[in-house]
Amino acid sequence: MLAKVIDMERKVSKFGNSLGITMTDALKQLGLEAGDSVQIDVRASDGEIVIKKLTKVNLPTGLSPDFLETLDQVIHEYDDTLKGLKDR
Structure with a gap:
């Protein structure tokens, strides 16, 4: 089964003292739930942030x-x- 590609545009919002975005549909597609761990790779030179699901x-x-x-x-x-x- 092919995974559905999700193309989203979001605005950066303030969450307390932090900045963040919501992307519930994308996280659900990866099978992520509250409390799961992810690896975040920041590629500043490309302007990219890559989020990977971690396997315990x-x-x-x-x-x-x-x-x-x-x-x-x-x-x-x-x-x-x-x-x-x-x-x-």
């Missing part, structure tokens, strides 16, 4: 978030080396 991941017992952060750093640091080993 439960870590296996004994695996700490610190371990995963360190693993991610190692993978990024040695990316070319790891790719080279894969092709041997």
Whole structure:
């Protein structure tokens, strides 16, 4: 099933001391509900804000978030080396 493309124009409004927009239909299309977490990428050079639904991941017992952060750093640091080993 193809997702319906939603093209919206909204005005920035004041919400207390914050600025915001409403976009309930777009959030519902992503399956987002109140309390869900999202990742927001601000691309100032393009004038874009990208909102991505985050998937909650439960870590296996004994695996700490610190371990995963360190693993991610190692993978990024040695990316070319790891790719080279894969092709041997």
